[in-house]
Amino acid sequence: MNEKRKLLNKIRQYDFTLKELNLYLDTHPNCPRALAMFRKYKQIRMNAVNEYVSRYGPLMPEQNNDADHWDWIDDPWPWERS
């Protein structure tokens, strides 16, 4: 697995953990341990996303980072081999 896919897979894992904590917190809104873990993973995910976007381009259109060029449409697309 190349570096790009590895990093994207990490982001998937962080997203899943955050979604699980989100569902747990919906029914346990004052659980300090779940809140602490959510904060921790939110930070870890943000760092991973920032690294991905700076190296490989946007995951979401609003992450376009070039004032002169709309990099959202740049190749490769998700279904294309990079």
Add this chain to the structure above:
Amino acid sequence: MNLNLFDDIDGLVLRERETVLTETDQERKRPVSADATSRFPQNTPLAMAYVPFQQWGETYQHDDALEYGTLFPELNFPFRKGERS
């Protein structure tokens, strides 16, 4: 076979039924609990569905969590074809 065991079956059923009927919610006129041998707490009404409330415990690492489809070991129920617990 000792058939005497079954001699008083009608009486048993009747007594059980009386017990249930005496434990009634006075305002709503219904039995307050299903039966004495239930796993549920006393005063658990009939015909309601219950889900045990999850408590915080161990969590998986993020890579295992995505693999298992849950962050929580106590919610990891792998249902595999042909397997019985």
